Amino acid sequence: MLGEGFLGRPSTFGADLNLVVQLVLGVALLTGLGLARRSRFLAHGLCQASVLVVTLVMTAIWMAPAYHANWGPGIFLLGNRVTTAAAAHVVIGTVALALGAYVVLVAGTPFVPRALRFTGYKAWMRALIVLWWLALSLGVLTYWLATR
Numbered sequence: 001m002l003g004e005g006f007l008g009r010p011s012t013f014g015a016d017l018n019l020v021v022q023l024v025l026g027v028a029l030l031t032g033l034g035l036a037r038r039s040r041f042l043a044h045g046l047c048q049a050s051v052l053v054v055t056l057v058m059t060a061i062w063m064a065p066a067y068h069a070n071w072g073p074g075i076f077l078l079g080n081r082v083t084t085a086a087a088a089h090v091v092i093g094t095v096a097l098a099l100g101a102y103v104v105l106v107a108g109t110p111f112v113p114r115a116l117r118f119t120g121y122k123a124w125m126r127a128l129i130v131l132w133w134l135a136l137s138l139g140v141l142t143y144w145l146a147t148r
Ligand code: HEM
Pocket: 014, 015, 016, 018, 019, 022, 023, 055, 059, 062, 063, 064, 066, 067, 070, 071, 086, 089, 090, 093, 094, 096, 097, 132, 135, 136, 139, 140, 142, 143
């Protein structure tokens, strides 16, 4: 739909763009981690919240439509390496996005009721970064296997 890719693989422009954007966002997340370590909490919060928002947008305009158009629930039958990687990516990616939204809402807004708030910020944020990079790695693996 968006023409040929630009990374020299048998891919589409949208998939190549998504790959590059997600890798840049993954690095931005680590940069944001560094900001927190240097106690620059406002910059840290803005950085991590931006990563979440851009990923939500890329999911809405590219990954979810690609899932419905090209992949579908059949991937959960885990028929081959490509669909297994894609299924793991969709599950872990969905959990990472949901957890990311929760962490950003708790850390950056007053909207979450006290009973549903966490206090151990470090543990939650560390777990989220690990989960996010797992989702990212599975996305890269899906791309690599699907464009061989
Ligand atoms: C932390 C969240 C996520 C990250 C970092 C991420 C990252 C990536 C990356 C790097 C790719 C490879 C580039 C591409 O082929 O487009 C990809 C592909 C894909 N992702 Fe995600 N993703 C995330 C969440 C999701 C979610 C929630 C879904 C659920 C629908 C999803 C579904 C897909 C699908 C179906 C593809 C293959 C797209 C295609 O056919 O080109 N991803 N993702």
